[in-house]
Amino acid sequence: ATNQAVTPRALQRDRQDPTVAQWGMQVQTRLPMGFTLDTGYLGLHGYHQFTRTYVNVINPLTGVRPISGYGQVDIKQADSNNSFNAWQTALQRRFRSGVLFAANYMWSHQINDASTGGGEAGYPENVACRTCEHATGDQDIRHTFTSNMVYELPFGRGRHFLNRGGIVNGVLGGWQFSGIGTFRSGKPVNMVIDRTAASVPDGNSDEHDSAPVQRPNYVGGSIYPAGGSTINNYFNLAAFAIPANGTWGNAGRNLGRGPTLWQADTGLEKKFVLTERFSFDFRAEAFNIFNRAQFGDPNGIFNTANFGRITTVVNSGATGSGTSRKLQFALRLNF
Numbered sequence: 380a381t382n383q384a385v386t387p388r389a390l391q392r393d394r395q396d397p398t399v400a401q402w403g404m405q406v407q408t409r410l411p412m413g414f415t416l417d418t419g420y421l422g423l424h425g426y427h428q429f430t431r432t433y434v435n436v437i438n439p440l441t442g443v444r445p446i447s448g449y450g451q452v453d454i455k456q457a458d459s460n461n462s463f464n465a466w467q468t469a470l471q472r473r474f475r476s477g478v479l480f481a482a483n484y485m486w487s488h489q490i491n492d493a494s495t496g497g498g499e500a501g502y503p504e505n506v507a508c509r510t511c512e513h514a515t516g517d518q519d520i521r522h523t524f525t526s527n528m529v530y531e532l533p534f535g536r537g538r539h540f541l542n543r544g545g546i547v548n549g550v551l552g553g554w555q556f557s558g559i560g561t562f563r564s565g566k567p568v569n570m571v572i573d574r575t576a577a578s579v580p581d582g583n584s585d586e587h588d589s590a591p592v593q594r595p596n597y598v599g600g601s602i603y604p605a606g607g608s609t610i611n612n613y614f615n616l617a618a619f620a621i622p623a624n625g626t627w628g629n630a631g632r633n634l635g636r637g638p639t640l641w642q643a644d645t646g647l648e649k650k651f652v653l654t655e656r657f658s659f660d661f662r663a664e665a666f667n668i669f670n671r672a673q674f675g676d677p678n679g680i681f682n683t684a685n686f687g688r689i690t691t692v693v694n695s696g697a698t699g700s701g702t703s704r705k706l707q708f709a710l711r712l713n714f
Contacts (some may be wrong), residue, residue: 383514389434389454395427397457400650405467410557413475414564418468424603428459428494439580453584459509461516477531477538483522489516493632500570502592505627506583513633515567520566530556553650561700562641565676567633570594570602570619572681578624594628595681602635611686612685613677621682637676642667642700660711 404418411641433451435444444450458492472480493501493512503512571591576582584593584634602618614635622628648662667673675691693701 381588387449389452391454391456394457397425397429399423400424413473415471415681416469416471417471418466421463421465421467423463425491425494426459426463427457427585428461428491429496429500429618430456430459430492430494430509431500432456432503432509432597433583436506436581436583446671451585459492459494461489463487463489474529475534476629479529480526481528483524486521487519488521489519490514491516495651501632502583504583504592504594504632506581512632517567517569518565519594519633520527520563524560524562526560532556553652555650557646557648559644560642561601565636566638568635568637568676568679569603569632570597570614570630570679570681571632571681572621572628574622578622579656580625580627589597591656593622594630594632596622596628597634608638610674610689611679612687614679615687616686618642619681635677635679638674638689640673640701642671642673645671646654656714658713660709660713662709662711664707664709666705666707667702669706672703673701 383710393508401423403419403421403423405417407415407417407677409415418462434454434498435446435449435452437444444519449533454704465485467483467485469481469483471480471482492514493503495517501512502507505511532551532554538552540563543626558610569590572593572595574584574593576584578584579593584591596619598618598620599613602615604612604615605647608614619630644664644666646662646664648660650660674689674692675693677687677689678685680686693702696702698705
């Protein structure tokens, strides 16, 4: 292997299948005016989760590796743990008097030791201390709120106003307005630092997904600027420092939070009845109608010029949440 420049890799021989235990309790009640309230708790615990780490690192006491002639070896195991706790509340109103409404809110907290699911995991800062990675998970969204509604405008045949048919019904009747509102709090941002192998006790300075695995020292104070975060100065540089050679950084994993996201989408639709068999629908939709800038997460690599800068958006594609304002028009023939 040495002669062929092959990097050894390792797999846990007695790997166990990932397991998740889940439990919860929901309470539902009917309220006046057609509303239904549903609220309750959801929890889960996962163990034997996918883990990725290194072996054959330098022993800090002896300064040598257990297997000489090779560097650190990437190993895949199944010994991580995670947990998820959430309180979910939903308020719904069935279609009544031309109105349908629903709103959902969830407070949640995900905790793990860098197992991210889907066969992926973050490498630890100190491979001898997996529990030191125990922190808020990468997918933790503390607050999530969504709402949607449909409102039939009260004009035209079968409605409260101008319901005699004719040209007025053809112009003003049959319109339906709909809307979707979405909000979520910021995602975790891991503060990391690019270090050489010689500056770390066990020589573990490799990168995972182009991001360093080592973290800086947290020296105190708020990690956000006193005057508020901006896209060019999202984190407080003075709150962190480069660790001394031969030591690990003391900053916890996923210490920061990125920007929040909120968005409103609307739609306006009208049905035109041509004959008993034929009709067509006209629909106009606006996504992110307020054209709010949906910024991505700030750079978390401490010893780079871009630390604390946001250089991306949530979604640069043509569709989906987090885009700039999009307008869409459609005609559909029904027969």
